[in-house]
Structures are given as structure tokens and as C-alpha cells.
Amino acid sequence: MKKLTQKEEEIMNLFWEKGPMFVKELKELYSDQNLHYNTLSTMVRILEEKGFIGHEQFGNTHRYFPVVGEEEYRKGALGNVVKKYFNNSYKNVVSLFVEDQKLSLDELKKLIQEIENNKNNPQ
Numbered sequence: 624m625k626k627l628t629q630k631e632e633e634i635m636n637l638f639w640e641k642g643p644m645f646v647k648e649l650k651e652l653y654s655d656q657n658l659h660y661n662t663l664s665t666m667v668r669i670l671e672e673k674g675f676i677g678h679e680q681f682g683n684t685h686r687y688f689p690v691v692g693e694e695e696y697r698k699g700a701l702g703n704v705v706k707k708y709f710n711n712s713y714k715n716v717v718s719l720f721v722e723d724q725k726l727s728l729d730e731l732k733k734l735i736q737e738i739e740n741n742k743n744n745p746q
Contacts, residue, residue, distance in 0.1 A: 624699035625673045634666060635675060635689065643688035
């Protein structure tokens with residue numbers, strides 16, 4: 624999955640929250656009101672080129688919609704972090720949280736129990 628810039632993520636968050644929109648609607652919701660309409664339109668087209676959004680045509684204008692779901696993106700982004708910074712090892716990620724005491728032993732035990740329950744009861 625391709626990486627998004629911070630501004631691209633902000634735009635995607637609006638699509639995930641609000642659903643299909645025209646660039647005009649997106650502009651009204653976007654936090655940086657100084658961003659020019661054409662710049663925002665270009666960013667939306669870049670997101671479409673990256674495969675994150677699609678569009679449907681209404682006359683001379685397009686209504687854009689998310690193609691990649693928020694959860695799918697989060698999983699891909701997490702996978703990229705694990706690959707880049709943790710030698711592609713989720714064990715190393717968990718070890719870091721345990722070592723930094725951001726994950727207690729009790730929490731780790733609960734996590735293991737949840738994993739075991741999910742393996743035994745697939746949805």
C-alpha cells in the first residue's frame with residue numbers, strides 16, 4: 624500500500640467520516656480554509672491516482688468516494704512501520720511496549736488470551 628502525506632491523510636479522514644463528496648464540499652470541511660480550491664482538487668486527483676479514492680461523474684464535475692477503507696489503511700500503515708523499524712517482526716513491537724512498560728504483564732496475558740480465543744472461535 625502506498626504511503627500518504629499528512630495532508631492526504633487529513634483528506635482521507637474526511638472521506639472516511641463523511642462519505643462521497645464533491646471537492647467543493649470537501650473544501651468547506653477542510654481545516655485549512657486558506658488552501659486554494661485548485662490545490663485541494665489536485666490533491667484529490669493524486670489520491671485517486673494512488674488508488675485511495677474513486678469518482679463518479681455528474682456532468683462536468685466529479686463526486687469522489689473512498690476506495691480504501693480506514694481499517695485497511697491502518698493495517699497497511701502499521702505493517703509498513705513494523706517492516707521499516709522492527710525488522711518485520713511484530714514480536715519486536717510487543718517487546719518494545721513491554722520493555723517500555725507501556726504494556727503490563729496482565730495486559731499481555733489478556734492479549735494472548737484474546738488471540739487464543741479468536742483462533743479457537745474464528746468469525
